[in-house]
Amino acid sequence: MSEPNDSEVSRRDLFTKVGLLLNGLALAILAAPVFGYLLSPVFRGRREQYKKWVTLGPVTEFPEGETRLTSFRSPISAPWDGDTDKTACWVRHIGRERFQVFAVNCAHLGCPVRWFPQSGLFMCPCHGGVYYQDGARASGPPPRGLFEYSYKIVNGTLLIEAGQLPTLSNTASLSERRAGCAG
């Protein structure tokens, strides 16, 4: 056996490097399931769609010309969610089969807006966002109008497509609504 010199790789050096490589490989293989587990909320949303049609109740519960608070159970929930899987929304019955269903979450930072029928305004308690009865932004910091769910009426029952906390990058289901004056 020859004496190892600087340019030669000794047996032990080689084994150490192979050992490190093996560990690196094992970790890389382990990383896949770990990241898959961590990112599962995203993958799950892409696979089975968080948004589903949920029932709000018979149309007769929402008198024409009025805006009322109602709530629904989130279509995706766990038994230990308690009441947090309940979601509130404002239902505006414009006339006949025409509705607007707004998320309670202010488009600014998500606080719950309240409806004031006397002045026909939604007001937010957190940073002073105000919206008109059709959800358009009236004043304050919100960058857009209220988030609006798509709805449909099946056999006299009002359904909306919901299930995800509306934020600026996930707008419930909504058509973009421009901020502006309702007049």
Next chain:
Amino acid sequence: MRWLKIIGIWFEERLQIGDAIRGTVAHRVPRESASWWYVFGSAALTLFGLQLVTGVLLALVYVPSAAEAWNSLQYLNHSVYLGWFLRAVHGWGSNFMVAVVLVHMCQVFLFGAYKFPRELTWIIGVFLLILTLGMAFTGQVLRFDQDAYWGLGIGASISGRVPLIGGYLVQLLLGGPIIAGETLTRFFTIHVFLVPGLLIGFVGLHLLLVLKLGINEWPMPGRIVRRSTYFQEYHELTKKDGVPFVPDAIWKDLFFSAAIIVSVMACALLFGPFGPGGYPDPTIVQTIPKPDFFFRWLYAVLALLPPEMETPVLLIAPVIVIGFLILLPLVSGAGEKSWRRRPVAVITLLVLAVSLGTFTKLAAYSPWSPVMDAWSGDPFPVAYLKGRTPLERQGALVFQVKQCRNCHAIGNSGGQRGPSLDRVATALTHDQLIRQVIQGGGNMPAYGKNLSPAEVTALVAFLETLHPPNQPAARSAAQINGAAADHGAASAPHQIEDE
């Protein structure tokens, strides 16, 4: 006594750390650094210990489930023997820890202690500050009341503003599509395992560096830090004018730490635990969420920023601030340490302190928010109704019923979102009042659709009475010339165009 010695020797033969401990205990520190100004770091460490112990104790009972967390806190408050006190100590300990860490940071900044060779100590300190604030925020989430729930909503909304990946970030933050069970468990994991683990590691490193490099000497104007000579100068200083850390310096740390623990307990006894507030049911929209004390300034900033600047500021400002703090010692690592020769540093700190203080103070009464129950709760000032015509009184009724009061104060009560209207008639003429009511503008919603012409007439008639007795109402040139404004103007609302 002999027994103790035998046991001591048995352990020392195996551990062999006696010399290291003796060296640490007796290491020499500059005489002037054995000062009351140098006690905040050790106080922060003491508070961290207190938080670890009380946190573990609370975890004996707390249930990290969205369905049960709030109930388990009520149980801690009311049914577990002294549970309320432990919760109070943990809550007040958190406030004290954030405060002491901030004071410690200001002291280190003013004393130039972040300069060579202690740059890395400062940078680790920046991480410790971020982690401490992270503990404060996640701790507030674990309280899982309405404030916590809507606070999470705000966190999600901010994440949702990140371009491109915002939607995915929200899902990762919440552990699903909504704020629910998995949101709480991940914040529990962050608060109880992840961040405390990181804190222990970084605190250890921070302390190691303090011991290795020695405590900062008292900054003297004109004593310049030079990288080439610093170690030698510091060594000479501790040799010539140094004292052993124990007992010459440590007694002040011990006194201050004890005072801090007693203060935390006193606050806990006097003021009790924090919440939990309202039950976390998202269908209860009659709630006014507010963050804990150390995030109030942020709450104010978010209300006061112009809407178009909000997303850039929210996403870029933290990067700039953290980047600045990390780069600070690398950029200005040498030179003067004394605050007497660093006016920009002193002014920066003062401006920051005054700004944060102002925002925090503003957040206490949040003038930017409508007062949601002013219209139904605040009595109407009688003086404003005396000697008024029926039309004007009708207008006062409109003013109250249409929630004008939620944003406009009169008689010193009501919202502060808009200007107070006690003297509005001196500022706006009849026609201007009609226009403002119908069209809105300047952050006021347009009421054209929600007021009948008769209501507008009455409301404006009332508003025109709002002026001091010795100061007449504003009048337009047309009114002055006798061509009095047509009271029927309100009956023909203008066509309002989009802005």
